[in-house]
Amino acid sequence: MPNLPEAAFLNHAGLNRQHVFNLAELPADLVAPLAPAAHERQLILFGHAGRRLWECVQAEGIRTEHPIDEYSVRTVEAWLAQALPAARARFVFPQSLGSRHIGLQRLGTIAGWHRASPFMVGIDSVWGSWFAYRVAILTDTDLPASQPVDNGYPCTSCATKPCITACPAGALAGGSFNLAACNAGRLAAESDCALGCTARSACPVGAEHRYEESQICHSAAGSLATIRRYQENLHKIA
Known part of the structure; x- marks a missing residue:
């Protein structure tokens, strides 16, 4: 964890993962899409782990389409005003702000946060x-x-792989993730995974940090809507 000023404020607000990168030390192809200005020297990545962030979002009330994004941005803005009032900062994520493409998973890999699970969500041995x-x-x-x-990578030592057998669409059965099968399974009538990934929930790692059902359903509803729009566009093209 970086020694950010006023980090306790971020942790209490639920943004309990933070990482500071020097732009000059990042791969050029990762930085280029962000089009940094001459004065922009660092990238700070904020994440959440566990349930605290959603508790804070719920306490404010769910009134908009992107409550997590909006809460997170407001929190970072408040932190900047408190901890780094003289700093110039530009938000490049979340994408609900209309931001440029940013390689979050690559940044997470460099930070040590992201190791891919069979169900294609980042995982470590502490937070799952x-x-x-x-x-x-x-x-x-x-x-x-x-x-x-380095919180450890649990998948290599997992003998039973419950995530693979838990997927009703068989999207993980072939040894690599099958996106088409996953999408079809989520769109199926009376799907068990429309509003939550059964493979993800079957993973025992970090189970004590598992999101509340309301957060799982909220996030899954957003991704399901994206899948439906994508399929509708494919049909229009065809």
Whole structure:
């Protein structure tokens, strides 16, 4: 965990994963789409792990289409005003802001947060898959760069692989993730995974940090709507 000023504020607000990158030390093809200005020297990535963030979002009330994004942005804005009032910062994620493409999973891999699970969600041995990327900003700061964390990778030592057998669509049965099968399974009538991934829920790692059902359903409803729009567009093209 980086030694960010006022990190306790972020942790209490649920953004309990933070990582500071020096742009000059990141792969050029990862930085280029962000089109950093000359004064932008660092990227700070904020994530959440466990249930605390959703508890905070619910306490404010769910009144908009993107309550998690909006809460997270407001929290980082408040943190910047409190901890780094002189800093210039530009939000490059979340995408609900209309931001540029950003390679979150690659950044997470560099930070040590992201190792792919069979069900294609990042995982580690502490939090399991119950974490997510929430905000990324480019800044003119000169904070100490964070060191990668290593919470361990549980999948290589998992003998039973319950996530594979739990998927009703068989999307993990072939030894690699089958996106088409996953999408078809979620769109099926009376699907068991329309509003929550049964493979993800079957994974025992980090089970104590598992999201509340309301958060699982909220996030899954958003991705399900995206899948439906994609399929509708395919039919129009055909």
